[in-house]
Amino acid sequence: MLRLDDVSKVYRAGAFGGRELRAVSGVSFDVNAGEVVSLIGESGSGKSTLGRMILRLTPVSSGAITFDGTDIRALRSPKAYYRQVQGVFQDPFSCYNPVFKADRVFAMIKDEYFPRVAAAEWRERVEGALRGVRLDPGQVLGRYPHQLSGGQLQRMLIARAVLLDIRLLVADEIISMLDASTRIDVLNLLADLRAGGLGILFVTHDLSLGTYVSDRTVVLRHGSVVETGPTDLVFANPLHPYTRSLLAAVPRLHARWDEEEADPGETPCPYHGSPEGARTRPGLAEAEPGHFAACSGCAEGAGAPRKLAKEKA
Known part of the structure; x- marks a missing residue:
């Protein structure tokens, strides 16, 4: 469906723009x-730069993002x-105009995409979408953003997307500002949407959080x-030292911070064999079926896994 x-x-x-800042490099x-x-x-x-490029909010410098085989830059x-x-x-409050009631986001969708739908029918659709994200329409409709919690506003944004019957949702740090109980509600909601065929x-x-909800993981x-x-493979058998350091940084209730394991350091790449050889061919190696990692001796650039997998064959 979506391919980078x-x-x-x-x-x-x-x-005068004389210097280049590379925010994303060769991501596939x-x-x-x-x-x-x-x-x-x-x-x-x-991460967010990639999300913005997928949403066409930031132009791509090189490479291609395709949706159903069509380059999104070529869409008319x-x-x-x-x-x-x-x-x-991430911040649901920034998505609402504080001088308008929160449900204005639904009115904008109607005006843009469903102008011919009758008001009564549209209200039924909105209420159905809100119930689908576990919100009581009577408690959220007709209220201003400051009268609602971050979790309620976030779920209203998801309901807006559901009204469009979308196929792909880019969820950029959508639960980082929420409390623990609300996080679980939103994660379970995403799991329900995935079961309905939505790509996320x-x-x-x-x-x-990534472990709880995802099928595949990309570490950037x-x-x-x-x-x-x-x-399950990435978290059970992390290959790159950076992935291992991220896992080591996850707080554990039974251990003090100074008791955590140290960064394991650089390890040879299973594809290149040694850091010295890797520098001449930076990229990703298939260490086990479907599980790719960059050599820790490489420069930070990484190529497309599938190309290297074909080379290896």
Whole structure:
């Protein structure tokens, strides 16, 4: 459904734009229908930049993002694309105009996509969508954003996407501002939507949340993919030192911070054999079926896993 092929993003920086800042470098992965893919990395790793490029909010510098085989840059009608692809962002309060009632987001959808639907029928659709995200329409409709919690506002945004009957949701840190109990509600909601066939790109820096909800995991560092594969393989057998350091940083109730294991350091890449050889051929290696990792001796750039898998064969 969605495919990223060697996607990069370069910003111009410095006086008169004389310096380049590479935010994303050679990223390749895909998201299929009914699948949750977690995009995991620390702040500044390029996660949100990728999400914005998928949503056409930021232009791609090189590479291609395709949806159903069509490059999204070549789409004649962005409106048709947004009817199938929507995003929900980290801060729900920034998505609402504080001087309007929160349910104005539904009125905007109606005006843009369903102008001929009768008011009574539209209200039934809105109420059905709200119940689908576990909200009581009587408690949220007709209220201003400041009268609702972050969790309620976030679920209203998901309901807005559901009204469009979208096929792909870019969920960018959508639960980082929510309390623990509300997080579980939103995660379970995403699982229900996945069961209905929705593809989800779940952008997060929280490994525990990614483990809970995702089918596949993509680990991003300095704008490049350093490890990717089925979530159970990536977390049970982390190959790249960066992935291991992320896992070691997850707080444990039974241990003090100073008792955590140290960073295991660099390890030879299973494809290149040694860090020295890896520098001449940076990329991702298939260590086990479907599980790819970058050599820790490589530069931070990483190529497309499938290309290397074919080379290896």
